[in-house]
Amino acid sequence: MKQDFVLPSDTYLLNHSVGRPLKSAESHFKQSYLSPWQDSGREPWQAWLAIITEFQQALGRLFNSSPMQFCPQVNLSSGLTKLIMALPELNENSVVLMSAQDFPSMGFAMQKALPDGATIRYIPENEDITQVDVWQQYLTADIDLVFVSQAYSNTGQLAPIYDIVKLAKANHTLSIIDVAQSAGVIPLNLNELDADFMIGSSVKWLCGGPGAAYLWLNSKHIERLAPKDVGWFSHENPFEFDIHHFAYHDSALKFWGGTPSVAPYAFASHSIDYFSKLGxxxxxxxxxxxxxxxxxxxxxxxxxxxxxxxxxxxxxxxxxxxxxxxxxxxxxxxxxxxxxxxxxxxxxxxxxxxxxxxxxxxxx
CATH class of the missing domain: 3.90.1150.10 (Aspartate Aminotransferase, domain 1)
Known part of the structure; x- marks a missing residue:
């Protein structure tokens, strides 16, 4: 498959940082994003929004889930912030469990998005987070939300997320899975996992470039959550243009927001589609x-x-x-x-x- 990618003359083993682009990415980008803009006298939004639909569909195939459970996000931190602020269960008495090995940006976003007085409890760095009994020790009955990275960037460790989600359910604890370091290389079936939420990106193993992150919601949460950070693309009909009427989109797109970025998703949807076929x-x-x-x-x-x-x-x-x-x-x-x-x-x-x-x- 080397022939499918733009590879440097160097030996490139930095895929935990940025994956290499597909050779076909440039032509696909021109066709899906630039052509409706350059080659037509009509406004390109309908063609551009089709790119977002393709992005959702590609994610659905990759993770075995409905496309309507995915919402584009500019990055994981933004998606996590929107989600935390929308959870009515969280208050000044809430306790959130994370690992000290989580990517710092996730900790920063969590700290600022949680209600004042809420507590973040960290699993110490020296603990082996690949072991179920470690999670069982820290995932106590008073935890309201557990944040889990499927893969940890500084150690190469893999968390037993299926077991962790089961532990969380037994405690009535909400679960958020971070797949930034694992999406594409570690197979994940969201229907089987049945976590509450997931956040991820396309820049690493999916070779889709930066700016094409995503938020996934378990279907049981879509209707009940009312995000505060909204815009006209969070609306059930973005083109209604009635400032006196707002109604949330009936899918995960209620977390979308204002005028969206489109270009990153043109690259990412093409790349994710490629990897979704590899199994x-x-x-x-x-x-x-x-x-x-x-x-x-x-x-x-x-x-x-x-x-x-x-x-x-x-x-x-x-x-x-x-x-x-x-x-x-x-x-x-x-x-x-x-x-x-x-x-x-x-x-x-x-x-x-x-x-x-x-x-x-x-x-x-």
């Missing part, structure tokens, strides 16, 4: 290449070695040291990065065994 092929390919790293590096791979406990990213603490390894990788034109625990390496569908062997030669 679990990306996961199997990714794991095969990670297994090769583990086979050669052993305990230098500090992420879990169990496939059920690590994401599409592995963290490597090389014997030569992180800074030395980064320098040598740069000299060898291998694109990776590092965080507190070591090097981050993420092989995609367009990476192959030769890419991994090249990295191993440098690290050894």
């Amino acid at each position: 679990d092929k990306l996961r199997e390919h990714n794991q095969g290449l990670i297994d090769l790293l583990i086979q050669h590096l052993g305990e230098q791979v500090v992420s879990p070695h169990d496939r059920n406990r690590h994401s599409g990213t592995v963290i490597i603490k090389p014997q030569i040291g992180v800074e030395a390894a980064l320098t040598k990788c740069e000299q060898a034109r291998i694109s990776i990065d590092s965080r507190v625990h070591g090097l981050r390496v993420s092989p995609h569908i367009y990476n192959d065994e030769n890419d991994i062997l090249k990295l191993l030669a440098v690290l050894k």
Whole structure:
């Protein structure tokens, strides 16, 4: 599948940050977004809104859910803020559970969106969040909302989200799943998971670029929630143009807001559609290449070695040291990065065994 993507001459293993674009993305963007604008004398909004419908439909195929349960968002932080402010269950006495390993932006958004007096309780960084019993220990009866990242960017760990959602339901605790680091590479069936909410983006494994995030609502919540951050595209009929009448859209689009951005979704819908057709092929390919790293590096791979406990990213603490390894990788034109625990390496569908062997030669 290398031929389908725009690949650099470097060995690119930075897919936890930004996935590579499809070669067909440019022509699709011109046809779906630019052509209705450039080649017609009519206003392009109807054609542009069809892009959003395609985006929802592609997400529905990828995650096995109704397209109408997805709402476009500019980023995860915005989507999370809108959602938290719309939950009537949350008040000054509420307790929210997160992990100290969650992406900081999620913590920032949560802190500011919660009602004054509400408490965020963090699972300490040293806890192994791949283990169900750890979540069981912290997901106590007084937790009103649990926020879970399916995959953690700094450790390559994978949370047991199906078990966590079951624990949350038993406690009557609302659940939000963050799939920013897992969408595309870790298969997820939303109908089976039955979480309350999900937020995600398209920039990483889905290769859809920035600006095309999304919010998913369990169907049982759509009618009852009344978001405060609204605009004319949150309306059941955006083109009614009656300032005295507002009625929420009857789908997740009630969380949409004002005049929407469209261009990012033209790229993303095309890319998500591509990956929705792969099934679990990306996961199997990714794991095969990670297994090769583990086979050669052993305990230098500090992420879990169990496939059920690590994401599409592995963290490597090389014997030569992180800074030395980064320098040598740069000299060898291998694109990776590092965080507190070591090097981050993420092989995609367009990476192959030769890419991994090249990295191993440098690290050894």
